[in-house]
């Protein structure tokens with residue numbers, strides 16, 4: 016049986032930090048589901064449909080990655096997909112507290128599903144969707160921090176605002 020993990024996130028937009036986690040997770044698992052968590056409390060830059068389009072473009076040549084959007088609890092979605100591992104990335108101490116709480120809550124909800132943390136690579140510890148959007152909104156150069164399709168889409172999106 017092939018191994019399957021779920022990598023959930025907002026991916027608004029996907030950055031090279033996320034991409035690095037995906038690449039490394041593919042070294043551990045046969046297949047990876049990128050689960051786009053639909054969160055009505057956040058106001059995203061890109062709509063769910065746009066983020067799905069971007070992810071599909073970025074992983075066009077990677078048949079081991081599947082892209083799905085989901086609503087509700089991540090743990091329930093992992094159960095639905097048949098993934099017994101949830102992959103998360105850790106950048107800094109600031110990520111740790113939130114992730115520790117989530118991992119423990121998820122373990123309580125379903126002890127069969129493990130959360131696996133991957134430490135950010137040194138080139139990406141400072142990269143977040145939030146700060147990439149901020150830099151781009153002031154015309155800063157984000158090439159090298161996001162896939163080219165994201166840089167292009169952000170430029171178009173931000174110029175139309």
Ligand code: ADP
Pocket residue numbers: 023024025026027030031032033036052102103104105106110134135136139140141142143144
């Ligand atoms: P969320 O809204 O769930 O935090 P994100 O899209 O911001 O979704 O992030 C998804 C996951 O990817 C989280 O575990 C986050 O810590 C991780 N991540 C984001 N950026 C990086 C990065 N530069 N290096 C490593 N992990 C990252």
